[in-house]
Amino acid sequence: MILNSRLILALDVLSRDRALHLATALKDRVDYVKVGYPLILAAGLDIVGEIARIAPVIADLKIADIPNTNTLICEEVLDSGAAGIIAHAFVGRDSLSACVEAAREAGGLVFAVTEMSHPGAEELMGPAAERLARMAADCGVDGVVAPATRPERISLVRSIVGERAIISPGVGVQGGSPSAALKAGADSLIVGRSITESPNPAASADAILREIR
Numbered sequence: 001m002i003l004n005s006r007l008i009l010a011l012d013v014l015s016r017d018r019a020l021h022l023a024t025a026l027k028d029r030v031d032y033v034k035v036g037y038p039l040i041l042a043a044g045l046d047i048v049g050e051i052a053r054i055a056p057v058i059a060d061l062k063i064a065d066i067p068n069t070n071t072l073i074c075e076e077v078l079d080s081g082a083a084g085i086i087a088h089a090f091v092g093r094d095s096l097s098a099c100v101e102a103a104r105e106a107g108g109l110v111f112a113v114t115e116m117s118h119p120g121a122e123e124l125m126g127p128a129a130e131r132l133a134r135m136a137a138d139c140g141v142d143g144v145v146a147p148a149t150r151p152e153r154i155s156l157v158r159s160i161v162g163e164r165a166i167i168s169p170g171v172g173v174q175g176g177s178p179s180a181a182l183k184a185g186a187d188s189l190i191v192g193r194s195i196t197e198s199p200n201p202a203a204s205a206d207a208i209l210r211e212i213r
């Protein structure tokens, strides 16, 4: 995994042109560009390959299906040029292992979601997060997604996943602080709207980078 700037751009915009413009403007400031359903549904799967020619892409499809379907989804998006994928851990060991196998075949990275950053995640995911993190580590994922909105949960996940990467969304608009998340043990921050909706995205990214350093 690339850990230079420790910043991952969440590119949740709906226009291909805007996406390519932002990726080009910010590519030297971020390690990866994360694309998910909003952009892929709006612009088509080809956007993954187009952005991958600018910066490495993590496809945030939060893959959560039976093993065979997970394999097909992973193969499709990794073939399109993604360097990494995000999958849900809660679906179970067999489903997550299918993602890990598909990623290994393609030379890509897999990150498993253990607990999400929004308030509703405390209801069902929070109580299961430790077990999910343990299972994800057993499955051989490259990293996990843990919430910057709850730094104490990042520390807990760190104690379970050891050296595996922790990537953390929830900074800025969702209320999380970059420095608190990193201090708690996150390796990289995933940041979207604080940068993409800023009147000056590069300056906003630079402000976060200063806090990271």
Ligand code: NUP
Pocket: 010, 011, 012, 036, 060, 086, 113, 115, 116, 117, 118, 145, 147, 169, 170, 171, 172, 173, 174, 190, 191, 192, 193, 194
């Ligand atoms: O738990 C998660 N929380 C979260 O916000 C897991 C995620 N993958 N995300 C994603 O991170 C979310 O879908 C969005 O793409 C990004 C955060 O964006 P923002 O709140 O910084 O705009």
